[in-house]
Amino acid sequence: MPLPRAPLMSLDEALGRLLAHIQPLSGTESVATYEADRRVLADNLVSALQVPAFDNSSMDGYAVRSADWVQSSSVLRVTQRIPAGHMGQALSSGEAARIFTGAPIPPGADAVVMQEDAEVLDTGGLTQIRVRGVPSPGQWIRRSGEDVQRGATVLAAGTRLGPAELGLAASLGLARLTVAARPRVALFSTGDELVMPGDVEPAHMPPGAIFNSNRFFLKALLHRMGCEVSDLGIVSDRRDATISALKLAAEHHDLILTSGGVSVGEEDHVKPAVQALGHLDLWQISMKPGKPFAYGQLRRLNAAGKAHFVGLPGNPVSSFVTFLLMVRPVLLKLQGVEPPALRPxxxxxxxxxxxxxxxxxxxxxxxxxxxxxxxxxxxxxxxxxxxxxxxxxxxxxxxxxxxxxxxxxxxxxxxxxx
Structure with missing residues (x-):
């Protein structure tokens, strides 16, 4: 009489079990900020300066003293011109400075009037302006430190760097960043039925053969997750070949990822091969697509620690979806990122x-x-x-x-x- 099947494991339980086996990689490296897109910050990023470093104008216009609207008329003498990158002189009563976006606010000024709100008067050589309206203290001025205060932690360790984060790091003068090591992932496929595009013309495909699509999207997904990928190709359906490929991959990689071949058929050699080199858990997950899933660890003969093994389903959609739901969190945690909960x-x-x-x-x-x-x-x-x-x-x-x-x-x- 056949034994009753074990109940399917929920996706949340399976993911919890999987992540319990994963510890962040210990290595870090220094990379140019210019090249750090998608890398994970290893240390807190603490600002050594104020951003902006000085009060500056957020508009092209005129720097003025708001007190002049009490003490004198709204017609002001333009006594200097301050482009970005240049310091101006102190303003006296009744004076204005022509100023441009990003230029430092001169001493004495406390407001900027947009050029659209100022009328330039023809006074025969002396430049004057008449201001429409009454400027408020602080208008159109970006204050020193309003973006970043000196000593503030602006990016926490574990932040996955994107364009905005890289721009922020550059604004603090950081040419290099310390980031988590890339997960080293070995990718290979099993199955004598698999053929690589380009090896055989579609019209000449042997009976029963299929093109290996999983290898292409899995490699692309791994690269998008910041991994260093070794493509070990297609391993033939022989136990000795499978053991040899796994043994080699375990020595130099943090994770070995395969799709298909983790079953109990006579030609499915991944399961006994992994068990010969370590241990393997086969999980039946209550999800569709993607029910079959394998996780294990392989011993290293010439290096410390163990390599993680993940076996995905062979059907392409199952493999793709299972990668998103199960492998992506593993790769994030290996890089020191706590996998965020998705918000549908x-x-x-x-x-x-x-x-x-x-x-x-x-x-x-x-x-x-x-x-x-x-x-x-x-x-x-x-x-x-x-x-x-x-x-x-x-x-x-x-x-x-x-x-x-x-x-x-x-x-x-x-x-x-x-």
Whole structure:
């Protein structure tokens, strides 16, 4: 009599178990700020200066003394010109300074009048202006330190650097940044049926052969996550070849990532190969697509520590979605980033789903011109066109039917890849 199957593990439980095995990598490196996009900051970034460093004008116009509107008329003599990068002289009563955006405010001035609010008078050689309105103290002035105060922590360790963060670091004069080491990831595929594009013309494909699509999108996803990727190619369906590839990869990599081949069939050699070099856990996750998932650790023979192993499903959509949900958090944590909780958008469904799957289901979907969500007609885990067509995934709870107009949780792909 067959033993009863173990219940499927929830996605949240599986992710919790997985992340419990992951510790941030210890190494750091110094990189040029210019080249640090997508890297993770290893130390707090503390400002050694004020930004802006001095009070400056946020407009082209005239620096003035607001007290002159009490003590004298609004006609002022223009006594100097202050472009950006130059210091001006102190203003006396009844004087104004022609000033340009970013230029330091001269001593004595406490307001800037936009050039549109000043009329230049023809006085036969003496430049004067008549100001329309009454300037308020501080108007159109950017104060020293209003962006960043000296001694402030402006970016915390664990921040994943993007264009805005790099600009902020540059504004503090930092030409180099200390960042977490890149996760070193070995990527390979298993299966004698796999063929690389370019090796065989589509018209001449052998019976039963398929082009290896997973290898391409997985490598691209790894690069987007800031990884250093070693592409170990396609490993033939032999146990000795699989053991040899895993042994080599474990010595020099933090993570080994495969897709397909983690099963119990006669040609599925990844499971016994991983077990021969370490240990392997096979999880059946209550999610669709992407139920089969493998995690393990491999011993290193000539180096300290162990290498993590992750085996993804072979179907392309399952592999892609499982990477986003399970592998992405691992790669973030390896770099010292606490994986953030995704915040789905609540949007109206412009489709009907008569019967929800018994598993938590991730439907390929996109927003339409009416602001609603529509789903791809074919939600099969082998239909990679659904990922190209879609803008994200609808996260649908187990057994949940959906009627047109219901609010659904939609997570854009851009949130995962940001």
């Amino acid at each position: 958008l609540r949007l109206p469904a412009h489709f009907d789903l008569a019967q929800g799957d018994k598993r938590r289901e991730f439907l390929r979907a996109r927003r339409n011109r009416s602001g609603g969500i529509e789903i791809f007609p074919n939600q099969s885990s082998g239909v990679l066109t659904s990922m190209v067509w879609g803008e994200g995934l609808v996260d649908n709870p187990p057994g949940q039917s959906i009627s047109r107009g219901d609010l659904v949780d939609f997570i854009p792909f851009s949130d995962w890849l940001a």
